[in-house]
Amino acid sequence: MKTLALALTISFLASSAFAAEVTLEGYSNSNAALLTESLLSSAQGNSSISIDQSDYPVLKVTSVDATNSTIECKKLQFGGTPTSYTCTIKTASK
Numbered sequence: 001m002k003t004l005a006l007a008l009t010i011s012f013l014a015s016s017a018f019a020a021e022v023t024l025e026g027y028s029n030s031n032a033a034l035l036t037e038s039l040l041s042s043a044q045g046n047s048s049i050s051i052d053q054s055d056y057p058v059l060k061v062t063s064v065d066a067t068n069s070t071i072e073c074k075k076l077q078f079g080g081t082p083t084s085y086t087c088t089i090k091t092a093s094k
Helices: 002-015 031-042
Strands: 021-026 049-055 058-064 070-076 084-090
Touching: 021 031, 031 049, 031 058, 031 070, 031 084
Parallel strands: none
Antiparallel strands: 021 084, 049 058, 058 070, 070 084
C-alpha cells in the first residue's frame, strides 16, 4: 500500500506542467516517515533509489524518476530523541 501511494504521488507530480517543490516533516507515522520508510524498503534492487549514510546520524534516501522529478528524504536518529523525518519533493519543469 505504501509503495502504491508513492507511485501515485510520483505519477501525479510528473504530470504537472510546472516545477514545484514541497517539503514534509514529522516523526513516526507522519507522511514524511511513511514516505521515507517506503523508499528505503523499495531501494533493494531499484537503481533509481539511492541511499547515503555518509553523514551520521542522517540517513538520506533519494529517488529520481524518468522525468527528472526528485524525492529526497532524510531520517535523523540521534541519542534518545525521537526519529525525525524530512522529505523534499521536486518536480521537473516541462
